[in-house]
Amino acid sequence: MNLGTRAVLYTVRKWKKTLLVFCLLLAITTLVLSGLAIADAQEKQAEEVRGTTGASFTVSRNTATGGWSSDGGGSYSTQEYLTTDRMESIAAINGIEGYNASIRTILCLSDRQGQWLEQMEPTGHAIVDCQFYSYGCINSKYHSLFLSGAMVMCEGKTIDSSVKNGIVISKDIADKHDLKVGDTIQAVNNPLSDDKTMNLEIVGLFEVVADKTDERNNYNESSYYEYTNNAFVSEAAMKKLLENYADVGYASADFFVTDPERLESIIHEVQKIHTIDWNNFLITANDEVYQNISNALSDTGTLITTLIAVITAVSMVLIILILSMSVRGRKRETGILLAAGISKPTVVLQYVLETLLIAAAAFPLAYLSSRQAAGILGTLFGKTAENVVVTSQHFTLTATVGSVLLIASVLVSCIPVMRLKPKTILSQME
């Protein structure tokens, strides 16, 4: 009779012992699979948080290290500005998904017939009512007003480098003047000077979400800062509109990273760009929100990982104890098999096979039970049941590691008996 047949017969006929080990393995595997699913849901949540909170760094002129000058308008820093080349060299670093810098001015807007557009709450003075607080943007979706949630795009697209002569205005202004995406309007910096007038295509419309009392968004009631009277213009167009004025560059630019976790290393990379004199510029990390959420998530993640480790360790100790008791209880059988000339490795292999036979039934069943249990357990850690999913990868991992641990447990359990000579085992039996 070979060891396989003996193993099957033992497993079937000693069904009470089999059932005990089976239930234990089922419970442990269910818990471990659920734990892995919760850990994955946790990781996914952390990834989502990284994606939604985002993180950025701001590169700005260091006025403390530059010189100062003064004229009739007052004193001003002579520190150098951020040029397009400098910003592009920073944006080329791996891990930066985009950047924005803005030129701010007040543009007067009119329709194609030259009729001035009017602010939402006009004062009655045409020359004032046509003034719109405008940003010449490299990429308007990274503008703080959009990132803070004060505004949202409701139609069309945002301003980026692919838009040459485009403008984004508020939906309220568009509706007031019967304008829509695709229409063209005119803009001029100062209509009383020889500043250039340009045709700009409305590429998108935004809605104001911020409440007038929203201090967070610094919303006030002066007409310039009334968000509906804001406009976003493509950078190239803005430069043409301001061609009568010196193009010095940007005082600061915001760079956005794909993974907030890498923010520090990316800043480190940026500081290595040797074409920029970092004595003249400051880098400020903007990841406070991410750090706060990340720390909370990290704590939960550690708790889950610790729980899985503790469950596994305690379970293994329990399994080793039960298997040790079982092997000790089978000393007589071991002695008989050894006396019959069956080698020690073959006897151990039979015990290993018996345990693996039980595991072969317990593991798949645990896969099914954990699919139910994981969701319920996940809610204890603040996860929604739908997000806690036990996958086939979890099962493969658990089954593989579980089998290895079980084999190790049986081997450890067998050591005390297998170290004895067959005669000692048999004399102890007598």
Added chain:
Amino acid sequence: MNIMEIQNVQYAYDGKKKVLKGINTQMEQGKMYAILGPSGCGKTTLLSLLGGLDSPTSGQILYQGEDIAKTGLADHRRSHVAFIFQSYNLIDYLTPMENVALTSKLPPLPILEQLGLTAEEAKRNVLKLSGGQQQRVAIARALASDAQVILADEPTGNLDEDTAAEITAILKESAHKSGKCVVIVTHSNELAKEADVILQLRRGELQTLSVSDLEETASQKRRASQKNQR
């Protein structure tokens, strides 16, 4: 023909208490040997050494002229010897047929039937059989194996007189008809009398007794016992 030979075998527990002091003997195929001796004299130890369950402190055990320590004890146990124990030592989750099949490729039922078990009994759990039936299963397991040497430790110790006599007859038949070398360790003079060779282990030494020696020793013991009772 000699099948087993014990050459100057010594054995000491923990290297101190010497129970076997240089034993020499030879055993032949087709004969039944009985080893007698008081409790603790080392009978079972000698049987364990013959069966490769343990190794002597010094000396050699030869099977067909080869030292079993060199050919491998596990191999010796697997191929050359079969054990029968006082407490039967059957595997409790196997039926009699499966216990016999443990060491044999032969169909187990004919051997079990030959030893008096019915087909129905042969398929029962071994623990549901009587002591005599369990010992028959143990003997069947030994006989079904290819082993040429059967080593039996008090095989009738737990059995009533009639059953013991039947088991003794079976073992004797195994030696005489099947050509096996049967070595029995026993306290029973009745069983020893059935053996072809009676060996007595006393103070670590082995000596051969005749049946008359055995009866003389027995009567001396009886007289001493009666004297003590008076």
